[in-house]
Amino acid sequence: MPIEGGGQLMKKVVVIDDKSVVRNMIIRTFDWENLNCKVVGEATDGAQGQRMISNMQPDLLITDIRLAGRDGFALAEWMRTHLPCAKTILTTDYRNFDYARQAIRLKVHAYIIKPLQQAELSNAVQTALDELDQCPAAAHAAKQANGNETRGSGPIMSELEQFNIMIERASTGQMIDYLEGFIMRVKQYSCGSEIVWRGLISKAAMSIAEHYFKVTRDEYGMGLSLYQLLDDIDRLRSLEEAYAYLSSLITAIKQKLSGEGKHYTPLVKQIIDYINSQYSRNINLASVADHFGLSQSYVSRILRADTGVHFTDLVSRTRIEVAKQLLQNAKYKLNEVGDLVGFKNYAYFYHVFKRIEGVSPKEFKNSSHLNSAGTSLTNLGWKEQDQ
Structure with a gap:
């Protein structure tokens, strides 16, 4: 529950980690008062942490998973049961699929792999605080959803x-x-x-x-974590x-x-996987290089050497492959497909699609549905551009 401070309610924060350097890093990263928060306690193990959150009833808990006495999952479970509007951020030194799955089951706010990066931690804390501000509405929506789930x-x-x-x-x-x-x-x-x-x-x-x-035992080969x-x-x-x-x-x-597709070097494979998971966003060479901690020129060079195409072509081809799947569904308008796969306007989508496929999006869509009974393209709401 929040506490009063300076005439307004301040959110309470508890930090639990067996390493003092980590606790200090978390506590000193933020100007908690400016965020309308107060760190009301810190603990070095799970047993001490359990007593603290029981007494303090924090709005935000930031805790390591591996703790003596009681682990972070048990603490997250307690928070979820007793303080349903509160938020929990779990941290860990281990990349573990079962850890991630358990964290998701407990509906924790964030799951962060150490070493902690300030930007990632800041984003997790800020979004948690934003959601806490909306807690009454969120609780009402969850109540409705739970009621719906129990009926039929x-x-x-x-x-x-x-x-x-x-x-x-x-x-x-x-x-x-x-x-x-x-x-x-x-x-x-x-x-x-x-x-x-x-x-x-x-x-x-x-x-x-x-x-x-289950098939590969490799969570990160997907190109994105859970x-x-x-x-x-x-x-x-x-x-x-x-x-x-x-x-x-x-x-x-x-x-x-x-096993379809060409076998690339491990780093290029990771970059391609990342592009496959991010193509619908505003992805560019700078953002990809930053994600992997590499220079833009190096990323461009190794992609070109391994795939034979430039970065922009790789992203465009990825988007067009997904667009082709969507165009075979009559319910999607042409401009909607372009937006869904990351093109900001239809004209550019049209230009890239025709350059890669040799036909326009509309021509591809028409040919995909020539033999589909009952499919009408007359109400798609978009007139094909003449190019």
Whole structure:
């Protein structure tokens, strides 16, 4: 619960880590008073930490996972049960798929791999504080979602079980076809509740990630961690975007598991995986180089040497491959497809698509649906450009 300070309610923060240097780094990184917060306690082990959070009832807990007495997961569980509006940030020295999955199950706010980077920690703390400010509305939405989940949840749970079976057994094409119906049923079940459909899409994405991990035992070969994956889902603005995102994720995973594509050097493979996971955003050479801690010229040079194409061509081809999948779905307008795959305006999407594929997006869409019964392209709401 917040405390009064200077005439206003201040949020309480507790920091738990067995290393004093880490605790000090976390505490000194922020001007807590300016954030309307106060660090009310710090602890070196889980037992001491449990007593502290029980007594202090903090709004924000930042804790390591591996602690003597009681681990960070137990503390996060207590916070979730007793302080449902509070936020927990977990930190760890270990890249561990089971850790990430457990953190997601507990719905912690963030899961950060050490060594802690100031920018990542600052972003996690700031977004946690922003969500705390919206807590009454969020609690009301969660209450509605839980009520919806208890009423007639059987069909949608069966649907998620079927999704798990399909991702293991179906081909890429079969899975993409199935995905369209899955999204429609999610839309019907959620009844417009964003918190409900995001939860269901998150479960579907987790099924895809867990299938990949079960086969390869390699979480990071996907090009993004579980938390990056869920962060991507948080950025989705609609179920249409969810369909596009899951389609590209399924295609990439199926290709990896079937061994399709050229074998690149490990670093280039990581860069390509990153591009595959970020293509719908405003990705550029500078942002990719910064993500990997490399110079732009070096990234450009190794990509060119390994793939035979320049960085911009690689991003464009990635976007166009996903766009081709979406164009085969009659419900997407041409300009919507361009936006979903990262093109800021239709004219540029048109230009790049025609340069790579030799036909315009509309021509490709028409040819994809020539033999589809009952499909009409007359109401797409976009007149093809003449180029």
